[in-house]
Amino acid sequence: MFSEKLLTWFDKHQRSLPWRLSSPNPYYTWLSEIMLQQTTVATVIPYFHAFITKWPTLQDLALASLDDVLVAWQGLGYYSRARNLHKAAPLLVKRFPVTPAELVKFPGIGPYTAAAIASIAFNQKAAAVDGNVIRVLSRYFAIPTTNPITEVTNALTPCLPEGRYGDFTQSLMELGALICRPKAPACSLCPLQQDCKAHALQMVEDFPVKSPKIKLPTRYTRAFILRREDGALLLRKRPSKGLLGGMMEVPTTPWEDSPFESRGERIRHTFTHFHLEVDVCPGSDPSEFQGIWVHPKDLHTYPLPTLMKKILKATLALSEK
Ligand code: SF4
Structure with missing residues (x-):
């Protein structure tokens, strides 16, 4: 039920994004997922366009110099992502793996990104759990722990809908971005509202449970x-x-x-x-x-x-x- 409701909503309300194609392009999926780590969609869009204009294919990016990649990345921050992109491109050109277990061996691809690429680009069965997904699921199930990656992954795995793994990953991301936002989630528009525990408890903003703030040195x-x-x-x-x-x-x-x-x-x-x-x-x-x-x-x-x-x-x- 959970995934059906979510997918029906996604089919109707998904945004048109430059990397979201009817027939996925693994290069676009990988590039956008790396850019989207720590960054919002609105910030990423012009950078994504600039990259695919300069390097239309993975082969093109694989031949780029590190300096050129860093210049194109300027302003996006977390520059290790750009260095890893430059390192991974020639490896991915040789062989672009399709499973999370193999993808995670490439520079800059952690468990979340591996699951996101595998499901979106190759429709593989994989639960991609990032901050957005943690927010939605920890509210939906009212999970009382801080940083509940394991709980969320366990809760999500039985919900993965046969044959639509990529859409499911994107629908959760989309719901987290558009409806189940960190502040003032739009519960009245949410397809999951009926069964959402945090909503029933009127405690939506109390989830995910925050860890105590650490003062930065x-x-x-x-x-x-x-x-x-x-x-x-x-x-x-x-x-x-x-x-x-x-x-x-x-x-x-x-x-x-x-x-x-x-x-x-x-x-x-x-x-x-x-x-x-x-x-x-x-x-x-x-x-x-x-x-x-x-x-x-x-x-x-x-x-x-x-x-x-x-x-x-x-x-x-x-x-x-
Ligand atoms: S009902 Fe509200 S809190 Fe629950 S999943 Fe939907 S938007 Fe998030």
Whole structure:
């Protein structure tokens, strides 16, 4: 009943999305699923269009350089996704597996993404459980635990409808995005309302049960702005592994746990696991750093993370005052 109601609703109300085709294209499914990790559909759509315009097929993407992929990814955040995309493309070109067990062995594909790709692109029987699905199911069954991945997977597996596995995965995602939203879910429009426990208890926003908030630590660094007479800025490439790996930056000192005295402009940026306070100051000796000189008008051709864009924006605004 659960899946029938959901699919009937989905057949009528699903959005038209650029990666949602009547005959699924595994490249589109994979690309969109990687982009959609941590990001909303509205943000992803222009990036998805840009990628498939630049690299219409998986073969094309497999031949792309990491720098080009990072530049196209700029602004989407969580850049390890772009690096994994670049790593996985040549492997997937050789053989695009169809089961979650095999897909999960590829860079950037976790259990959720593997199940989503297998079901959507290949109509394989798989329960794809992400934050959206956890929200819908933990409300529907009023599951009282925090982070109930196992409970939700167990509850979902018997509901998977024979032959329509891909539609089922997408219908749950769609319901989570359009109706069973985090705040103020539209229960009156929901096809599952009649049997939804949280709705019956009038406790919809109490599910999923939240874990206590963890206070993020703060780390500190100093960033050096070096400018040539013609206005060019010194940038260097970050090591390929680790946070913001392979992206460009103005030189910074190691990111440390203890604060230090400010010498310049303070900028604060928040990553998933910590805040970073950056003391942006003028640098004096370019020979201390290995880097390249980039004119401000050419900055958009380099992969710059949001943090660096913030630093450069503040710096360029100051220098124009
Ligand atoms: S009835 Fe409300 S809380 Fe329950 S699944 Fe539907 S939208 Fe979510």
